[in-house]
Amino acid sequence: MEATHYKILIGVLMCVSVFQPIPSRAQSQELQQLLLDIEKLTQMKSILADMKTGYQIYQQGYGTISSLSKANFELHDVYLTGLLAISPTVRKYGRIAAIISMQASLVSEYKSKLGLFRRSRTFSINELDYMSSVYSRLASETLNDAENLTHILTAGELRMSDADRIKSIDRIYSSGFDRLQFLRSFNNQGIVLSLQRTKEVNDNQNLKRLYGINQ
Structure with a gap:
């Protein structure tokens, strides 16, 4: 959703640049830098979203492994306790x-x-x-x-x-x-x-x- 907003913002800036008087060389460079910064920010947001998704998958997997390990330990403990009887x-x-x-x-x-x-x-x-x-x-x-x-x-x-x-x-x-x-x-x-x-x-x-x- 945020990525879409950034794309709209880039489009607006480009339209504005079309209808505004031709900017100076310095203003043109500033505008290009702003567009690059927005693009980088968009990419960073996407990377962070992927990392969050990966972490959630990891947490779910770890929880599953932990549950299996606990069940296996309990079964092993019952077996060993039986051997003591x-x-x-x-x-x-x-x-x-x-x-x-x-x-x-x-x-x-x-x-x-x-x-x-x-x-x-x-x-x-x-x-x-x-x-x-x-x-x-x-x-x-x-x-x-x-x-x-x-x-x-x-x-x-x-x-x-x-x-x-x-x-x-x-x-x-x-x-x-x-x-x-x-x-x-x-x-x-x-x-x-x-x-x-x-x-x-x-x-x-x-x-x-x-x-x-x-x-």
């Missing part, structure tokens, strides 16, 4: 109880056998110390497994899917099973060695009773 599928997983049972058996069996080996008097102090170090290592590994299992089963501790939690539980179960089997094999070897070291029949029978071996 413990589902019934994980809580009721059968191997959890099996792991706890194996851990209790390991602690109970190593304490029991270490006490029997000491009472048998068939092992040296150094041998008993070695046995204690083996049991201590097994107990430490079992404690680490128990702590890891606690983290996996505690809501808000770890961001894991149900599948990842179950895989982790399976790994703990596998390592716990192997550890318990090793302990029992180690204990059996100790019992065999203890019996082999007895020379008297009566002592041998007493050791069997001590270890709970049926004669």
